[in-house]
Amino acid sequence: MNRILVVDDEVNIRLLYAEELKDEGYEVATAATSAEAVEKLEQNAFDLAVLDIKLKNESGIELLQRIVKERHDMPVILCSAFSCYKDDFSAWLADSYVVKSGDLTELKEEIKRVLAKKAQRRAAEL
């Protein structure tokens, strides 16, 4: 079972993601801040992280940069209310970018696509 870390400062969104992604068969952990996310990443191994960009203290982009630097094998999907971040070069570090929506179909498809790509990469490495 793939483990996903969801980082968002909105409790209801964390709940929604957790609920929906569990229904999809993923194991989900959530974090409200960047610091909490780092802590959870150090304690557990995750297959993928879904990050909100607007977080308190450290932004999702900064957290993304840290993850890419320290855990380059873990894919990240950025999730934001702003579509303009798609053109932000720093956001290009992410494996995917999804604009927040009550319809989580796109997010779920992206998760599947990114995880499949990761699996392919691993298989190729082996």
Add this chain to the structure above:
Amino acid sequence: MLCLRLESLHMDYDATHWECCWDRDLQSLEDCPNLVEGDEDLLVSRSRRFLEKCCDCDMFKRDLARFKESGHPLAPIFSVLHNDYRRQRSHIQSLSSFLDTKSLEVRFLHELGSVLQSSVDLEEVLSVALTAITSGKGFGMNRAFLLLADKDRHFLRGHLAIGPRSAEEAGRTWHEITSNDLDLQALSRAFRHSELTAERDKFRDILDRLVISMDNIHHVVVRSLEEKKSLLVHDAFNNPDVDPALAQLLGVDSFLVLPMLARNRRVGVILADNAITRQPITDNDLRSIETFTFPVAFAIERASLYERLQEEVAKQQEANRRLQEQQELLVKMEKMALVGRITSSIAHSIRNPLMVIGGFARSVLKATPDNDPKRSFIDSIVAEARQMEEVLDEILTYSDALYPMHDFWDANQLVETVLRDIQEKVLAQNYTCRFYPADGLPQVYADYKQLTYCLRNILLGTIDGLEDGLLEISTRLDNDQVEILIEDRSNRLEQEELEALLTPFAETRKMGSGLNLALCRNILEKLGLPFSVVAPPDDGIRYSIKLPIHKEEQP
């Protein structure tokens, strides 16, 4: 005195001896062959009659000869006095005639000066000057050519000419002028309004070739200007001082070169000749005309300066207008940027709770059986949340579009990209979209992101809610701009509806949400791109966006 002496002689001779009537009163005009109607008062005024009529009378001359033959000692003295009187009178008459001529000349120059001083219109000044040289009331030359120094004072160039090109034309023109009996101002005004362009065209072949380098100080025209001296050129075809090309061009043997200087600035030169009548040009002609070149030069200089001043004023006014437009645009941009920031902030604040509402509604919907009566309510929540998200997307895209991405782009490719993007929606609504790209278009300098956003929204706004329509898009080069023309053949709009469509947040159900077009207009205005929407009655709606092909044209 002479009269008294002659009368005293009468004492010694019988009156019947004198043929002339100087010694007697007359009864009627028929008594003297020299008297004409109007001379009645001379019948009894012998002394006046003698001075005015008898002195030139052959009968009196014969009387005087007879008197001389008589051997009277005073006779030779009378002859001397008579001759001297006649000589002096002739001299006075010639002086009087000279003064009359000069008086006419002064009056003409005064008239000319008044006209020249009162005008700041270069064309009028030139018309007056050349009319003065060629009119019979003026200096009566056949033709006049005006060469003006260019702005850099490097070349003298043929600017205007006046006069007939043939004897037939000359006869016709001079007859018209004589029969109209116009004064100089009226003549020049008539010339300016009706004939200036025609005259210029008539002499175009000569004027175009009348280009003289002002560095060529050996050229007779330049020399005249350098020496500030009018010249009367004789024997032009064989004159070593005259450029043969100039003589050939004018086709005359003799012509005047009249330099025009104002405050030592070399304004230009007038060439004048008698190409039609071939009447010899005299030094007197030269002296007469050169007196008027000075005020003409000043008038030309003043009119040129005035013209340049007007140009500068026009430029200044244009600059002020642009500045004002820019200021208005800036204010609008600031407002739009503020609107962008606010909408962005609001949208962000709304999106998260909206996402939660929509997300959980979907979750609940999934868990709700199909026959549950509450399912339709949840469905509505999901649908409304989706619609609100779409509005938010639109607003956020606009906020996003406030950040420019300028570069050179291929306008045709840009349109094609947008058409590809909206292809699915176009097909879904059974719309026909035709694109007519112009060949060989230069690249346009524009913000790709914002421009494609605007194009996409104009096109989507056009087809929104409609089916089976026709949309024609074309590109074309229009001077230094590339125009993207969108012609919507299916919609019809009244002027009020069109204005409402261009007002932010206005609703016209015929066409889209109302926000799209207003935002597009604001974005394009901010980019300084001319954007127009026209809805001719019964002829659809036309949108036009003009894009610059030069970077510097971008404000």
